[in-house]
């Protein structure tokens with residue numbers, strides 16, 4: 364069993380080159396053209412395992428080079444025994460939770476496989492199925508799919524999985540989060556029993572380990588970047604700020620012209636749209652990417668962002684999963700995620716492939732609990748930016764009436780307020796009840812925010 368804990372794509376084993384991994388010439392040539400010289404740790408570990416036909420359990424997240432870790436050996440194995448002259452059959456199936464990830468995996472197969480003669484297609488929901496069914500009818504060697512559309516087209520008889528030799532389940536933990544587990548189980552039930560399976564997940568909670576057990580047989584395990592250490596190369600900063608001042612703070616930060624592009628995370632789709640509106644009002648080019656947007660709009664926003672015609676992309680977590688933008692330097696957490704690991708996934712969009720990365724997180728009084736969880740997970744205190752124009756004033760915000768008045772459990776609101784962490788490096792406010800009078804500074808900032816809306 365191989366079990367590595369190297370921390371980032373930057374960390375390489377000396378001496379290991381792609382050409383010492385028994386990779387065939389057409390793929391080596393493509394890797395050279397892509398500018399890859401040294402395999403990342405997960406590639407160095409996984410490629411030999413997959414090439415020998417063994418099942419693999421990979422604990423790794425996007426940003427570690429995991430796509431190439433499975434795509435390279437798959438291309439090599441399929442290329443080694445191609446049946447020429449016959450209609451192509453789906454010999455490898457890669458299932459991934461989001462459309463963006465599917466598209467990116469497809470692009471990787473296209474890049475690394477360009478001299479192999481193998482072909483691939485990508486299928487996902489939210490778009491017309493006809494181009495996808497036409498591609499399937501013409502025959503494909505490698506199919507990259509999201510679970511819903513895969514089952515849909517399979518049920519309509521447009522594809523069969525009976526010839527799959529190598530199956531990849533990507534981002535399994537996110538699959539579970541997104542409620543795809545039943546689709547995944549249905550799909551596994553129709554895969555040939557005799558196959559090679561590769562299973563990737565950023566985290567390994569018990570349900571994932573159980574699921575892996577039903578898919579893999581005698582797997583080798585490769586583990587890189589334990590979730591808490593990926594963040595080491597990213598400069599992380601916290602701004603304590605009142606909820607109502609977050610947009611003003613964002614606009615203020617974006618005055619810095621050194622920030623060429625920034626990926627901003629909001630918790631909700633509505634929140635993403637709202638932030639975009641305000642940025643546009645301030646003449647900052649921004650677009651939103653989330654599940655309510657049509658696939659074409661999402662793809663267009665992503666392309667504009669990659670080409671830097673759009674400076675700020677505002678995304679929800681699910682939509683952002685797998686966004687791979689070269690040289691993305693700034694990630695801004697407009698809201699602190701309530702699941703600590705989500706923070707790591709978010710900031711992992713920057714600092715990729717060893718690049719520089721900076722993360723700013725806006726934390727209001729109610730989010731301090733989440734921040735504590737994050738710091739526990741990453742085992743360090745995040746740097747606090749104290750000197751900024753919108754310091755947190757309201758340490759005990761009044762809850763929205765809807766929550767405070769909850770009849771079923773009248774204690775909840777008060778309990779929640781007393782639970783709030785004492786502000787760090789700022790004046791501690793002991794009272795659980797809201798302050799009777801706001802101080803002047805707060806009012807001033809509040810008015811300022813209002814006027815920018």
Ligand code: AMP
Pocket residue numbers: 398399400401402403406424425426427428429430431687689715716
């Ligand atoms: P992934 O984790 O597969 O999403 O890959 C993250 C990023 O690293 C992508 O932009 C890849 O193109 C890039 N990448 C993957 N492998 C290598 C490598 N060996 N050398 C340089 N860049 C790489």
